[in-house]
Amino acid sequence: MTLKKTEIYRTSAGVDQENEIVEAIFNAVYNQRISPGTKLGETALGEIFKVSRERVRRALFLLSNKGIVDLHSNKGAFISSPSEKDSREVFQAREIIEAGIVRQLAAKNFESKLEILRSHLKEEDQARSDWDRPKLVRLSGEFHIILAEATNNSLLVETLRELVTRTSLIVALLGDNISTWCPDHEHELILSAIEKGDPDLAEKLLLEHLKKIRRGLSLTPKVSRNSLALQEILIQDTSNE
């Protein structure tokens, strides 16, 4: 039988359950509610999400493929603790990929997509003047993902989502958390350069922005522990994230 393109494959309910776990952990990492090194027990997760162990297993396997979770044979799954090498690689990849993205956005005509970025910056400003630091942190990361979304390319969006989330882990482990992650108006400048249609400038500003984040990192990993139990970390109001 040849497959018709229009044929519909329903996604089994199991896949949705897996995605729920994956998303919850992604969000918790992304918003720094969970520390690198946190043990993710299979039975524990199974109870929290009311799913079978096998399902948890697949979710953890997927997360390990994305570099969010480390799997250690016979020991279990842990929120990834990025090494120095990981940090270097993630930032270099971001430099290369995001530079390419802003260049293309600046070179070609994506005006319609840029409006979303404009309104996003307004939100960032609001959070800044409200001194809502967690929100600002979240929005700051999101800016980069929205940049990718402007290319209308789900592959790039997913790649950047992974990179930004891994950056969150790196900052949690190696960042001072003060200088880092608090751009004044650098996003604004980058977007302006794109709107002006100046790829070189946009790239330059973006690279400086990333370098600034990178400079805020130290070489000695912080040790930190979660302040909440897994249950509270993973299941929570997601209405604004």
Add this chain to the structure above:
Amino acid sequence: MTLKKTEIYRTSAGVDQENEIVEAIFNAVYNQRISPGTKLGETALGEIFKVSRERVRRALFLLSNKGIVDLHSNKGAFISSPSEKDSREVFQAREIIEAGIVRQLAAKNFESKLEILRSHLKEEDQARSDWDRPKLVRLSGEFHIILAEATNNSLLVETLRELVTRTSLIVALLGDNISTWCPDHEHELILSAIEKGDPDLAEKLLLEHLKKIRRGLSLTPKVSRNSLALQEILIQDTSNE
């Protein structure tokens, strides 16, 4: 207990078995020995690789995350048949990422790494004058992966390996297989631009190169069937691939 960085986690034997399957399928796709749409039965693969079904399952799951295999609920696993959208996204991602790579290679000093590219080009020339088409196809794709390797970034290498392999699927499905995939000396030109330290030129040449491949694609998918059985496709002499 806190984890010492030097601590060694042995990889369970199972992971190696999984990787064997993943690599075999990657190679088969990459070298176009297997057609898009080919059914990958769990029991069949289990018998070929002498592993349990569970393990086959995980390997297929991993491949589906990488876009090489499509998983259809209750139907099974099939070599991915990239859609028009997939094709667009893969090529756009390659443009963005590879442009970033060659720019960085041209801008910074990676001379030591470039020697490998030089010797790779010699191999390509050899294959070209020998009219060894399968080998030339393989080497042509590899050139792009070696470009990524020159950045010394395993993340980028893996990303590019996925993109190049997916390109192989796209060409298998939409390509004319004649003009496509047969660069004369475009790789040579790109490398020269890098060696000259000219990022703009390197990027321009690379983009033209990718566009040329893209132009060789038609809109109507070819239907093709494998000429060999799965066993022969997957298990074979890998001494020169």
Add this chain to the structure above:
DNA sequence: TTCTATAAAATTGTCAACAAAATGTTCTGA
């Protein structure tokens, strides 16, 4: 107390049996 050895408990890894779904075949009737 502190360290080590031993036993108990808990957690992860694996497998086989079973259930559910899809595929293939046979049979019937027009």
Add this chain to the structure above:
DNA sequence: TCAGAACATTTTGTTGACAATTTTATAGAA
């Protein structure tokens, strides 16, 4: 001959039990 229903076979999905390993708890000796 063809269509379609009924049945049988194959393949995928899921669960639960068990084995292997690690972690925790316990006890004893220096």
